[in-house]
Amino acid sequence: MEDYFERLSKLKKEGKRIVFTNGCFDIIHAGHVDYLEKARSLGNFLIVGLNSDGSVRRLKGPDRPVNSQEQRKRVLEALKSVDMVIIFEEDTPERLIREIKPDVLVKGGDWSIENIVGADFVLSYGGEVYTVDFIYDTSTTKIIQKVRDGSGK
Numbered sequence: 080m081e082d083y084f085e086r087l088s089k090l091k092k093e094g095k096r097i098v099f100t101n102g103c104f105d106i107i108h109a110g111h112v113d114y115l116e117k118a119r120s121l122g123n124f125l126i127v128g129l130n131s132d133g134s135v136r137r138l139k140g141p142d143r144p145v146n147s148q149e150q151r152k153r154v155l156e157a158l159k160s161v162d163m164v165i166i167f168e169e170d171t172p173e174r175l176i177r178e179i180k181p182d183v184l185v186k187g188g189d190w191s192i193e194n195i196v197g198a199d200f201v202l203s204y205g206g207e208v209y210t211v212d213f214i215y216d217t218s219t220t221k222i223i224q225k226v227r228d229g230s231g232k
Contacts, residue, residue: 101128
């Protein structure tokens with residue numbers, strides 16, 4: 080973790096606008112890619128807080144994640160829009176947000192700003208909080224259900 084924060088300190092001194100978002104990102108799909116590109120467009124450096132395997136199991140159930148945290152991290156790091164991925168063990172990224180102190184906090188359009196974890200903290204020091212609308216009607220849960228149903232549509 081220290082390397083991450085040393086790097087972030089340098090970026091902040093250079094005046095870079097740090098954007099933070101988080102999620103499980105279990106099976107990467109077009110909706111994830113679009114969302115991450117939009118989040119990245121709000122600043123100069125995008126950090127993704129990635130839920131650990133244990134955290135995903137607690138949030139999504141015993142059959143999840145489909146892909147391990149190491150695999151999910153590797154895929155996210157390969158996306159042009161993502162500059163850094165930090166795995167967190169807790170059910171929410173509150174601690175990580177407080178440590179990073181991003182300029183911008185972003186979540187999907189299915190969240191209201193008052194329900195976004197860390198929003199009050201980010202707003203308290205003049206940071207900004209945004210929601211990004213989804214243009215694709217897809218999710219990892221829907222993909223898994225299609226596979227189970229055998230519908231393939």
